[in-house]
Amino acid sequence: MEHGEPRGEPSGAPPRKVLVLMRKAPYGSLYNWEGLQVLLIMGAYKMQGLVDIAVAFVEDGVFAITQGQDPSSLGMKAMAKTYPALPDFEVDRFYVDGQSLADRNLTLDDLVIKPEILDVAGMARLLAEQDAILPF
Amino acid sequence: MLFTVNKSPYLRGNLEGCLRLAPAGTPLLLYEDGVYAAAAGTRVEGLLRQALASHPVYAVEADLKARGIARLIEGVRVIDYAGFVELVEQHPVVPWL
Numbered sequence: 001m002e003h004g005e006p007r008g009e010p011s012g013a014p015p016r017k018v019l020v021l022m023r024k025a026p027y028g029s030l031y032n033w034e035g036l037q038v039l040l041i042m043g044a045y046k047m048q049g050l051v052d053i054a055v056a057f058v059e060d061g062v063f064a065i066t067q068g069q070d071p072s073s074l075g076m077k078a079m080a081k082t083y084p085a086l087p088d089f090e091v092d093r094f095y096v097d098g099q100s101l102a103d104r105n106l107t108l109d110d111l112v113i114k115p116e117i118l119d120v121a122g123m124a125r126l127l128a129e130q131d132a133i134l135p136f
Numbered sequence: 137m138l139f140t141v142n143k144s145p146y147l148r149g150n151l152e153g154c155l156r157l158a159p160a161g162t163p164l165l166l167y168e169d170g171v172y173a174a175a176a177g178t179r180v181e182g183l184l185r186q187a188l189a190s191h192p193v194y195a196v197e198a199d200l201k202a203r204g205i206a207r208l209i210e211g212v213r214v215i216d217y218a219g220f221v222e223l224v225e226q227h228p229v230v231p232w233l
Contacts, residue, residue, distance in 0.1 A: 004168075025144055025169045025172065025203070026203070027168070027169070027199075027202050027203065028142070028143070028144065028168045028169035028171075059147075060144050060147065060169070060172070061159060063172065063203060066203070066204050067204055068204030068206060069202060069203060069204040069217075070201050070202060070204070071201075071202035072225055073201060073202065074198055074199070074202050076202065080204075091212070099227040101178035102179075103146070103178060104146075104172075104175070104178050105175065105176065105177035105178045105181075105207075
């Protein structure tokens with residue numbers, strides 16, 4: 001192996017399950033943007049079989065994937081546009097907390113992607129099965 | 137006095153705390169994540185309706201547009217940055233960060 005090259009398949013170990021947990025609204029802080037960067041990087045690790053990556057949107061994190069965002073007057077890029085492209089980066093398991101959607105008067109039709117809606121028990125199961133949870 | 141709220145109404149009880157203490161009649165300005173409170177049909181709609189009963193409530197247009205918020209609670213006044221500046225000129229500001 002060349003010096004500095006990323007390491008390939010670990011010695012037969014199963015991929016570690018990693019969940020990126022989106023909790024914050026997209027433009028009021030940088031959390032959401034940073035979570036997206038992590039997802040794009042994680043895709044590379046998934047290609048090597050090192051991780052199994054999923055994304056869950058809870059609380060104000062659901063605002064990250066609503067349709068109709070136009071932050072041009074804030075001088076920012078529309079964050080929501082990146083999510084539909086994530087499957088190209090090997091990130092294709094999306095979940096959303098149904099209660100968080102309902103609290104905000106949102107349905108799947110309001111979103112730019114079609115995540116699987118989970119109830120409280122489903123969210124708890126998802127969190128419980130992870131090796132690592134990265135909250136943003 | 138102008139109370140300005142820039143945090144999401146779903147977090148920290150921020151808007152709730154502001155409404156508890158802002159004297160009746162003082163204007164309330166929602167900007168940045170604060171504008172999520174102006175969206176119709178949400179869990180916090182009651183909170184904003186309560187605000188509208190005793191305060192003029194303003195929301196910054198650029199922040200609404202950025203977040204794709206189209207359906208607003210009736211009575212919320214949408215303003216641009218010039219309107220924001222005008223309000224700040226007319227009132228001592230209480231930033232409810």
